[in-house]
Amino acid sequence: MYQGGPAVFPWTADPPGRCGESEHFLDVLLNGVYVGGIYIAISVGLSMVWGVMKIVNFAHGSMLMVAMYSTYWLTTLWGINPYLATVGSFHFSSSSVI
Numbered sequence: 001m002y003q004g005g006p007a008v009f010p011w012t013a014d015p016p017g018r019c020g021e022s023e024h025f026l027d028v029l030l031n032g033v034y035v036g037g038i039y040i041a042i043s044v045g046l047s048m049v050w051g052v053m054k055i056v057n058f059a060h061g062s063m064l065m066v067a068m069y070s071t072y073w074l075t076t077l078w079g080i081n082p083y084l085a086t087v088g089s090f091h092f093s094s095s096s097v098i
Helices: 021-053 059-078 082-097
Strands: none
Touching: 021 059, 059 082
């Protein structure tokens, strides 16, 4: 039951452990670099296959999803650093192709 007083919404309060906007900017910047690296890896793989075999290999999408899901589960279940999990899932997905 509402007792009166100002409403406090969870999205208006600062999250614990945050100092300010400079850390938020750094998080957004690193996230952009990370996603950009994923896009670069996808485009380099597709252009290499196109340049060598002159066909478009749509299996890159499935290998990308295997790598992303394995990175997600390594990070959430075992608490591994996401960057290390990315390297591990790259090796896992590339070895499953061969």
